[in-house]
Amino acid sequence: MASRCPECAGKMTYNPDLKCMVCNSCGLSLNRFELDNYWQKIRNQNLDNLDESERKKKRKKDWLDWYAKSKDDKQKY
Numbered sequence: 811m812a813s814r815c816p817e818c819a820g821k822m823t824y825n826p827d828l829k830c831m832v833c834n835s836c837g838l839s840l841n842r843f844e845l846d847n848y849w850q851k852i853r854n855q856n857l858d859n860l861d862e863s864e865r866k867k868k869r870k871k872d873w874l875d876w877y878a879k880s881k882d883d884k885q886k887y
């Protein structure tokens with residue numbers, strides 16, 4: 811089974827001596843359990859980031875609505 815390094819997205823290979831997955835790129839070594847936890851943590855972080863970017867999008871939309879409205883107001887005068 812090929813795994814991706816949660817730190818650098820490098821290829822991880824199983825090292826039978828260490829009994830864990832070792833990243834070929836950065837040398838991060840995690841056993842399967844730690845690797846699962848690591849990914850879970852990252853997935854949760856990504857969800858947080860998604861929420862944050864959604865919030866930003868909404869803020870931008872609010873601002874655009876306000877801008878469009880204020881432009882309408884200006885045209886009245």
Ligand SMILES: [Zn+2]
Binds near residue numbers: 818819833834
């Ligand atoms: Zn790595």
